[in-house]
Every structure is written in structure tokens, then in C-alpha cells.
Amino acid sequence: MSQQYRLKSCFQMLAEQQRTALIPFITAGDPLADASVDIMHALVDAGADVIELGIPFSDPMADGPVIQLASERAIERGVSLHTVLQDVHNFRQNNQKTPVILMGYLNPLYRMGFAQFAQSAAAAGVDGVLIVDSPPEESVVLESLLAEAGISMIRLVAPTTTAERMRLIAAEATGFIYYVALKGITGAGSGANSDAESGQRINTMRKLTGLPVAAGFGIKDAESAADWAQLADAVVIGSALVTRLAECKSSEQACETVKSFLAPIRIAMDNVT
Amino acid sequence: MFDLGSRPDASGHFGEYGGKYVSETLMAALDDLNKAWQKLRKDPEFLNEFDNDLNFYVGRPSPLYHAKRLSEKIGGAQILLKREDLNHTGAHKINNTVGQALLARYLGKNRVIAETGAGQHGVASATVAARLGMQCVVYMGEVDIHRQAINVYRMRLLGAQVRSVTSGSATLKDALNEAMRDWVSNVDSTYYIIGTVAGPHPYPQLVRDFNSVIGREARRQVQTQFGRLPDALVACVGGGSNAIGLFHPFVDDTEVPMYGVEAAGRGLESGQHAAPLTTGRVGVLHGNKSYLMDDDNGQILHTHSVSAGLDYPGVGPEHSWLKDSGRAEYVAIDDKEALDAFHLLTRTEGILPALESSHAVAYACKLAASMPADKLVLVNLSGRGDKDVHTVAELEGIQL
Numbered sequence A: 001m002s003q004q005y006r007l008k009s010c011f012q013m014l015a016e017q018q019r020t021a022l023i024p025f026i027t028a029g030d031p032l033a034d035a036s037v038d039i040m041h042a043l044v045d046a047g048a049d050v051i052e053l054g055i056p057f058s059d060p061m062a063d064g065p066v067i068q069l070a071s072e073r074a075i076e077r078g079v080s081l082h083t084v085l086q087d088v089h090n091f092r093q094n095n096q097k098t099p100v101i102l103m104g105y106l107n108p109l110y111r112m113g114f115a116q117f118a119q120s121a122a123a124a125g126v127d128g129v130l131i132v133d134s135p136p137e138e139s140v141v142l143e144s145l146l147a148e149a150g151i152s153m154i155r156l157v158a159p160t161t162t163a164e165r166m167r168l169i170a171a172e173a174t175g176f177i178y179y180v181a182l183k184g185i186t187g188a189g190s191g192a193n194s195d196a197e198s199g200q201r202i203n204t205m206r207k208l209t210g211l212p213v214a215a216g217f218g219i220k221d222a223e224s225a226a227d228w229a230q231l232a233d234a235v236v237i238g239s240a241l242v243t244r245l246a247e248c249k250s251s252e253q254a255c256e257t258v259k260s261f262l263a264p265i266r267i268a269m270d271n272v273t
Numbered sequence B: 001m002f003d004l005g006s007r008p009d010a011s012g013h014f015g016e017y018g019g020k021y022v023s024e025t026l027m028a029a030l031d032d033l034n035k036a037w038q039k040l041r042k043d044p045e046f047l048n049e050f051d052n053d054l055n056f057y058v059g060r061p062s063p064l065y066h067a068k069r070l071s072e073k074i075g076g077a078q079i080l081l082k083r084e085d086l087n088h089t090g091a092h093k094i095n096n097t098v099g100q101a102l103l104a105r106y107l108g109k110n111r112v113i114a115e116t117g118a119g120q121h122g123v124a125s126a127t128v129a130a131r132l133g134m135q136c137v138v139y140m141g142e143v144d145i146h147r148q149a150i151n152v153y154r155m156r157l158l159g160a161q162v163r164s165v166t167s168g169s170a171t172l173k174d175a176l177n178e179a180m181r182d183w184v185s186n187v188d189s190t191y192y193i194i195g196t197v198a199g200p201h202p203y204p205q206l207v208r209d210f211n212s213v214i215g216r217e218a219r220r221q222v223q224t225q226f227g228r229l230p231d232a233l234v235a236c237v238g239g240g241s242n243a244i245g246l247f248h249p250f251v252d253d254t255e256v257p258m259y260g261v262e263a264a265g266r267g268l269e270s271g272q273h274a275a276p277l278t279t280g281r282v283g284v285l286h287g288n289k290s291y292l293m294d295d296d297n298g299q300i301l302h303t304h305s306v307s308a309g310l311d312y313p314g315v316g317p318e319h320s321w322l323k324d325s326g327r328a329e330y331v332a333i334d335d336k337e338a339l340d341a342f343h344l345l346t347r348t349e350g351i352l353p354a355l356e357s358s359h360a361v362a363y364a365c366k367l368a369a370s371m372p373a374d375k376l377v378l379v380n381l382s383g384r385g386d387k388d389v390h391t392v393a394e395l396e397g398i399q400l
């Protein structure tokens, strides 16, 4: 299977170049049902190293208003787990290199059936799956089916995670670790500032797993991205991008928005030494 | 004092149901809560304080009332009402909030949050917060704020802040989402008082423990007053707390059938209902695995019931377990049947039931009609109907 290889080689290359990965998040099917594949290519052109693609869910408990509304709009447009997988499949026709991580909630996967999901996701070219409401304790079945299909189940660590849980999460983690940069929901207004404690947690997870650590939640512009780039191996930008995309009326406009929004962030991250 | 039975297991599962399907940020808080609760549920001092509050603040025990005129009118089994409507604040919800407020204090939290549908749990939370001098925020769907205006004002009088939730269907499930978001954001300072036996472990267990006083009393009372156990138990099921509260102490009395009554809304065929156990399938929502209502893409469906407190697409995991095990049976009563029962009980017994409880009364009447007069049907009258007077008037085209 090529999937885990894709994430691994991506982070290997970044390490060699001493660069931090930029991981933009978009909600599949927003602002338009059929623009996601174009937007994904535009993300890569604008310097994305990995793409996080949100699976819309009706009850996104860990998301702030921006991603909630994007999900509601996408569902209204008929977007579902099936169409999200189709998007990844279509993206892979022209991009074999950039890892794609699906982010979402468990029930849509449960409804499809974990085995079928794992198989379809692998066939579409998905590299990782991040399920917000499925901690390792509840993920045994899904995680092993994904592993068989060559897909990483990305595990989360939060500012509230205890040392004991960090060890539990580290055991058998694959792909990368996602560090939740703030105690809160996505897109929290005040934003997240890096701090010494976060730095320590990120280091601990790196040591325990030997995997790269991405920071996300509340990172919203060049300044905060550069700030977190000093601590983490990857920086995730979600709500700030989704907000801007929401205003776009066409695929072209969305792709332009991606470029103008990500360019200064990419530069700021690359200037971190 | 609490039944220390083996369910849920140590990881919070009732068979395959339950668990802790939440974001990592909450896992430590849930672990702390669980540790505290596994200790306190056996701590005589804590239980004594809880009992005292139930007796002197809530006004327990609540009577078991033999509804003779109603029984006569139905012409079947004798209908007994467990009068949770007589509790302070007018529903069973206070049993749980009194307990969880003590737990919040024990954990050193001075801010409590709650979600509410009918407003009864919001009022019960605002009440205990006022009593203990805690800050209280209640999340409530915009639709429910409109249909339960009196309860919204009650909460404000009690000093709680009521925050309107407009996302999704703007009802109970969305209020629960919003309360979870608040909790994730304020987890250090805040205790989340969940209002039913849903949510992640240990909530389904601890809410059950606090409400099982209903069944313990009822079991004792029916034996004292009638010299035997009842022939059936009936309770309405929204998230399932009043039903579990009644059922749990009877679970081992396998000769006593238990009926949970869901909301059939505009009819099960219409799709506009709130009956996940009757029509739904297993999935994951609000931190646990249980029966729920979703579409083929796994999106949670909007529900409908005339009663805000039953208008919820999920149900507590212990009910899913009781259903699969066959120990309890789940049935559904539609809006019209519930409204008829509301009027019937009001006119025959002078008791105005909550619309939620009216579903239980409606099914109990059907059941009683099919049974001989020497049988006993024990119904949980989970709340009083004062809060619903406006809704009923509006449905009947009456301007107040």
C-alpha cells in the first residue's frame, strides 16, 4: 500500500529541508458542491504540504460557528461521505503526492460501515483519518481496519491530556500527532498562542512516538502560524480559510482566495528558523 | 444504597452501547468525574447529604397515587401515578440536578452549564445553582425558547443566563452540542450538568443513579399500599432519565414488564417523530453509542414531537441495552394521543400532566384497557403541565 508511504515521505522531505508543513483545512463541498477538487489543487499550488478535508456532519460538537455553518451548507448541497471520497479520488487523478487527511465525526463512517469505509478510502487515495469524537479507547475496530488498508488514524493530544494518556495515545500512533492548540473549539475568536507548556507536550509526543506533531485549532494568520511553526512540525489552518472561502461565488474566485490567503502564511512559516 | 450492579462496565459500556465518544480535550475531565463518582456513589456522607436534599429541598418521597377515576373510566387495570410532578420545580429533573450540583461542588467548580429542551432541566439546574451560589448558563434551542417561554423566564428569575441556540434544528440536540462546546472551552472552571442519561460515561450512570430514587420509592410504596409488585411499569423516553429512574430498581424483577414510551409525533410513517428505539438504528451521537435517528449518510435527522422534552434523535445507551436484551419494550405515542391523555387526566383526576408525561399516560391507558381490573399499571408522571399550557392553547387555537 502506498498510503502510509505518502505521509512518511512527505514529512521526511520536509525534515530534510527543515521546513514546517502547512496543512490547510477545508470543508468538502463548501463554498460550492463541485469546487473542492479545484480548491485542493490550488492549496497545493499555494504551498500546502498536506490537505485536511472536512467531512460535513450535522452535529459537529468540536467545531465553532464557521465550520458548523460550512458543514450545514455542504449538507444542504448534497455533500456526503460518498461525495467526499469521490473528491479525493478525482484529486488523485492529477496529484499522487500530497497526503490527504479526512477529518470528521464518527457517525457517517459508522453508517457506511467501517470495513467499507476503510476499503473505499484506500481506493480513493486517502492517507489519514482524524475522527474528533473517537478517542483511542473507542477506536480499536476502526483503527485496525484502517491500518489493514494502509491508512493512518491520526490521534489527538489536547492541552488537558495527562501524562498517562499521552503514553496511551502514543502507543501504536501512526502518521502524525495532532496537537489541539487550545482548550476550545475550532475557530475560537481569541486565537491560540503558543506557550512553554504546549512546547513541552509537543516534544513529549515527538519523543514518545518518533512521529511529527501538527498544531491546529485557532491558528489563523501568518503571525500565529509562524509562532506555532517554532514548536510544531506542521501547522493546521482551518476556520480562517473556511471563512474566506465562504464568500466565494465561483471555483476561480475560491482558488484565487486560497493563493492570496496562504501566500503570506507560507512565507512567514518558511522564515522561522 | 445505589445498585452497584455491573452495568456499565469499567469503561462505561452497556454491552456495545455507551462509551466515551468525545474529543480528547474532554477525556481528562471525564476521567476525573468518573473517579470522583465511583468513589462518591459509595460514600455514606455524600449519599446522606443527597438524601437530605431530596427530602427537605425536593420534597421527597413523592406519593404513589391510585388514579381511581381514571382507572374506572378506562375500565381495565388500576393505574398508579408516581407523582414526580409534585417535586420542587415540577419534574423528576431536580433529582438529578441536586445530585450533580453536589458533585460540582465536590469537584470545586463554581460555574455550571446545562442544556435544556422543555426547560425543566434548565429550571432545575438554575434552581440548584441559585441555592449553591454558582454561576449558571443554560443552552436552549431557539424553537424551544419560543414554545417554553415561561420556563425561560423562570430560569432568568433564578439568575441563570439563557443562551439561544440557532444551529441545526434549534432544539435539544443542538443545545447539547452548544453546551459541549462551552464545556470544551471552559473545562477547568465549569461543571456540565447533563439533563438525561445520555452523553459520555459516566453521565448515563450517574444521572441514572440520581434518578433511581424514583423506582426505589415506587417499589417500596406499591408493596406497602398494595402488598405486591406492579404488573407493568410505564414511562416516557426522551433521553431516558425518568424512565431509567423508574426501571432501574425493578430490572431484576423480571416478572414486571417495563414499557418505555417514545414520541411518535405526527405518526411513525410520517418520519416526523422522535422514536429512535422504535424506528432507529445504532450510531454514535453526543458522546455515546446508542440507537438514534439518522439518514443513510449518517447525518442526524431533525425530530418532531409536540413535547419539547421528547424532541431528541438519540437515547441513553442503557435503554438500547434494555431493548436488545428484551428486558424493556419500547413503544410510541403520537402528538394527538398525548394531547388526549393530557385532557383526560386533567379532567378525571385534576392533575395537569406535562406533555412528555402525557405520552406515558396515554400508553398506560391503552395497556390498562387490555388488562383485568385487579392488575396494577404503574406510570411515572414525570412532570406537571403548567409549562405546556401555552402550547396546548395554541394548538387548540385559543388566544391567552
Ligand SMILES: Cc1ncc(COP(=O)(O)O)c(C=O)c1O
Pocket (backbone or CB within 6 Å): B091, B092, B093, B117, B118, B119, B120, B121, B195, B196, B197, B236, B237, B238, B239, B240, B241, B242, B243, B308, B309, B310, B354, B356, B357, B382, B383, B384
Ligand atoms: C416532565 C418531563 N418528562 C420527561 C422528559 C424527558 O426526559 P427524560 O427522557 O430524560 O426523562 C422531560 C424533559 O425535558 C420532562 O421535562
